[in-house]
Amino acid sequence: MTPREIMRAATGAANEAAPLLWTHLRRAAAEAEAGGRTAVVHGATRLSYADLAARAEALAAALLATGVKTGDVVSYQLPNGIEAILVALAALRIGAVANPVIPIYRRKEVSFIVAQARPAIVFASASYRGFAHARMMVELAGPSATIVSCGGPRDGAVALEDFLSPHLGSHAAAPDAHPDADALLLYTSGTEGDPCSASAVMGPNRLNWERKISGSS
Numbered sequence: 001m002t003p004r005e006i007m008r009a010a011t012g013a014a015n016e017a018a019p020l021l022w023t024h025l026r027r028a029a030a031e032a033e034a035g036g037r038t039a040v041v042h043g044a045t046r047l048s049y050a051d052l053a054a055r056a057e058a059l060a061a062a063l064l065a066t067g068v069k070t071g072d073v074v075s076y077q078l079p080n081g082i083e084a085i086l087v088a089l090a091a092l093r094i095g096a097v098a099n100p101v102i103p104i105y106r107r108k109e110v111s112f113i114v115a116q117a118r119p120a121i122v123f124a125s126a127s128y129r130g131f132a133h134a135r136m137m138v139e140l141a142g143p144s145a146t147i148v149s150c151g152g153p154r155d156g157a158v159a160l161e162d163f164l165s166p167h168l169g170s171h172a173a174a175p176d177a178h179p180d181a182d183a184l185l186l187y188t189s190g191t192e193g194d195p196c197s198a199s200a201v202m203g204p205n206r207l208n209w210e211r212k213i214s215g216s217s
Helices: 003-011 013-017 021-030 049-066 082-094 107-117 133-141 160-167
Strands: 038-042 045-048 073-077 097-100 121-125 146-150 182-188 196-202 207-209
Touching: 021 049, 021 082, 038 049, 038 082, 045 049, 049 082, 049 160, 073 082, 073 107, 073 133, 082 097, 107 133, 107 182, 121 133, 133 146, 146 160
Parallel strands: 073 097, 073 121, 097 182, 121 146
Antiparallel strands: 038 045, 182 196, 196 207
16 A cells, blocks of 8 residues: 555545535535634734635635646645634645745755745745845745745745735636645755655545655664
């Protein structure tokens, strides 16, 4: 059996009938009480389940309009916050592979990740804790990927507001991701200098972790 087949057998038949993440999110957004209930709190900003679903759906539509396809990698170097949640949900919505990059990583680690992951698009902070992540991404990934700057404009990058605003109120013209689609591409620090990668398969009920590929470790 392959690692994927072993993982699916281990999770059991109960997961087969459980809803996917987006099924749960839509259900919560549609229910009168849950739809108005707070889903995300970040500082003074609050999003209801309905707002979260609508914004993530609009961002998914924006990804499709940019040419992102099922299986493409969507990288994001963002602090924990609403933008990171929206990017992850939007990628999962269209079957793209979400690739969060730790904000403390700099040129050495990021250049390795970009070269291996080959993202179709990258979201990065205009400035976070005094460092211009979006500027770095323009230099490292810009020639081959669209760069979206979050929190302000950066030369060579599209501001998140400009990227998203034409699609507000839109729905992604794509079916939901298949339950067995790769969902996440994660990197750890690695033991010999280069980051180590692992992918995750999106199971019917949860993200079933499966080590698939690795860098130098």
